[in-house]
Amino acid sequence: MEDSCSCCRLCHLLSLLLLVQLPNWASTEEFQVLGPPEPIVAVLGGDAILPCIMSPAMDVRNMELRWFRTTLTESVFVYRNQQEQTAEQTAEYAGRTSLVMDLLAHGEAALKIHKVQVSDNGMYNCFFKMGSFFEEASLELRVAGVGSAPxxxxxxxxxxxxxxxxxxxxxxxxxxxxxxxxxxxxxxxxxxxxxxxxxxxxxxxxxxxxxxxxxxxxxxxxxxxxxxxxxxxxxxxxxxxFPQASPWKPAFAVSLTVMGLLLFGAGYFLYREHSVKLRAQQTQKNLRLAKEEDRRIKEQAQKAKDELQAELGKSCPPDLTVSLGGRRPGSPCLLRMCCFSGQRKAAYKAAWRKALLYPDWRKEQFQALSVTLDPGSARGHISISHGNTRLTFEHPGGDDLYSVLGHEGIAAGRWCWEVEIMSGEKGEWALGVCKEDANRAGWYQGLVDKGFWVVRWVETGHFTYVKSDTVVPSEPSKVFWRVGVFLDYSEGDVSFYDMTAGSHMFSFPQAPFSGTLFPYFSVKCGTVSLTICPSESDSLGHPAALHNSCPSLKETLKSSGEGLGSGSEEGEVAPGADSPLLSRDLGAVTP
Structure with missing residues (x-):
């Protein structure tokens, strides 16, 4: 009986405990806080209400409510223990906020901001907390103000x-x-x-x-x-x-445009004319410089000849100054002259590379090359005869070049050969050396960069192409009867001499050669004959003597009217008379 009573009392106690805990369990249920889905618009200087709703609806008067901007510390309004907590409020909102109390019992809380300012514009958060559970929602406040009329x-x-x-x-x-x-x-x-x-x-x-x-x-x-x-x-x-429109403005604009085009055209024309004038002036300047250089070289040569003649005149007393024909071998004056000529020749040999005079002395430093023409290399209608040593051509004119190479190739050493030229009034010819693989087909120019080292004769005088844009002219009245070609392969030097006058014609700038070089001969128009003077070397290795097929120096002088003195006799020549220096100077001695 007692046991049954004790069991009944225990059941009543458990039921009482459950009833006591029911409010706590209900209070710890989860909830949500919802903000307005659209931004809240407030007018400057007016009031703004920021509402938040709890779901499910319940009394929030005993909760902690808070409105803040970005973080909890930036509090706009704080409600806790059923009263406002101003100590936690941001200073700019002090005295401008209040809580709408009427709806708290129904789960709605609304914050009212008085005297809205521009700084109130932006995002807000409402925060609801009960016990250890809390929830928050975001809402936007848009502040707008209408200013003064425009x-x-x-x-x-x-x-x-x-x-x-x-x-x-x-x-x-x-x-x-x-x-x-x-x-x-x-x-x-x-x-x-x-x-x-x-x-x-x-x-x-x-x-x-x-x-x-x-x-x-x-x-x-x-x-x-x-x-x-x-x-x-x-x-x-x-x-x-409004400015009055002028009918002349379109016409003025068109006229201005046309004038601008005309000025541009005139400027361009003047620029081209100026450029052409400058090029012509530069060409004339180059020609003038070339002529001055040629004149300077000739003056130096003439000065050397005059000095030699003056020294020879001092070596012979006035009473012994006679023509070459009246001077007997062994004459003291002739001996002194020969001695002086030997000294002059020795000085030339010491620096022959720098000297431009005495091509016959220069030949002693070169080996005579017996050049023959290679008919297989001939291009164009040219005639080769006299044992392949003579080229003849006769043509009224044209733009084509007709050329032939020497049979002998040169890849080393120092060589020289002489060519006799017989040319009509309008004859054009060229000679020199070229590379083995130089292109001679069709119409071409003898340029160094194309593998040609040549001098060319036209109606106005000889010239040579050093580069594609450089021309070196000669005196229009000059005619070369015999031209000597001197090729120093190791030094990269090609020089041309007038063997009749014993003067230097032209030398190319020294540059190293590559490959095999061949003697080169070409004609273009007119009546031209090019004859290679054959040579024979004597036993002492002196310069080669010319065959009868090429006129000797004495025959050349006679044909041009420059004979020896009145007392000369053929066969009676003083020792050393074969020297080109003496033959040039003694021919001018007065009887």
Whole structure:
């Protein structure tokens, strides 16, 4: 019996405990906090209400409620223990916030912000906490303010129109400006600028250029994009304000364009003429420099000859100065002359590379090359005869070149050979050396960069192509009867001498050779005969003597009217008379 009573009392106790815990279990149920789905719009200076709702609905008066901006410490309003906690509130919201108490028992909490400022614009969070469980929601407050009405006035003239300016201030957020004409058609703004003052309110200045007098009135409207409210002002522009259109302006513009084109054309023409003139002046300058250089060389040669003649005159007493024909072998004067000539020759041999005179002495440093023409290399209608040593050609004219190579190739050593030229009035010819693989087909020019080292004779004188843009002319009246070609392969030197006058014609700038070189001969027009003078070396290795097929120096002088003195006799020649130096100088001795 007692046991049954004890069991009954225990059951009643457990039931009582369960009833006591029911409110606690209900209070710890989870909930959600919901904010408004759309931004809340508030007007500057007015009030804004930021509501939050608990779901499911329940009494929130005993909860902790908090509104803050970014973090919990940036509190806008704090409610706890059923009263406002001002100590945790941010200073800028002090005295401007309050809680709407009427709806707390129904699960709704709303914060009211008084005297809304621009700084209140932005995002907020509402925070609900019960016990250890809390929840929050976000909401946006958009602050908007309508400022002053726009002020519109004419600022001045610009670009065939009238500039109109519109100004407004005290707007938030940044306002939109729109220009319209009398018919309501939009006009594009010329410029638009926005600024903010210390209260973060916007001021705007917009300008437009009205170019048509028919527009008449124009209006400027300033719109708040948040509130959708706008303020506008119109202005009437009198027609006299618009510049009068001149019918001459299009014609003037066309005339100016044509004049500009004409000036450009004239400038271009003058530029081309100036360029041509400069090139012609440069060409004349090059020709003048070349002539001066040639004259300087000739003057040096003449000076050397005059000095030698003067020294020879001192060596012979006046009473012994007679013609070569009257001087007997062994004469003291002739012996002194021969001795002096030997000294001169020794000095020449010591520096023969730098000397441009005495080609017959120069031949002692070179080996005579017996050149024969290679008929297999001939190009064009030319005739080869006399044992392949003579080239003859007769042609009325044209642009083609006819050429032939020597049979002997040169890849080393120092060699020389002589060529006799017989040319008509309009004969054109060239001679020298060229590379084995040089292209001689068709019409071509003998250029160094194409493998040719040649001198060429035309009607106005000889010249040579050193480079493709350089021409070295000679005296138009000069005619070469016998030309000597001197080739020093190891030194890269090609020189040409007038063997009749014993003078230097031309030397190419020294440059190393490569491959095999061949004697080169070409003709272009007129009546031309090129004869290679054969040579024979004596036992002492002296310069080669010429065969009868080429005229001797004495025959050449006789044919040109430069005979020896009146007392000369053939066969009675003084020792050393075969020296080119003596033959040139003694021919001028007066009886």
């Amino acid at each position: 002020q519109v006035h004419i600022q001045g003239l610009e670009e065939d129109g009238v500039r109109v300016v519109c100004r407004a201030s005290g707007w938030f957020p940044k306002p939109q400006v729109q220009w319209r004409d009398l018919s309501g058609k939009k006009i594009l703004a010329f410029s638009e600028a926005h600024t903010q003052d210390a209260d973060l309110l916007f001021s705007v200045e917009a300008t437009v250029v009205v170019r048509e007098a028919s527009v008449g009135n124009v209006s400027c409207s300033v719109l708040n994009p948040v509130l959708g409210q706008q303020k506008a002002m119109a202005i009437f522009i009198p027609e006299p304000f």
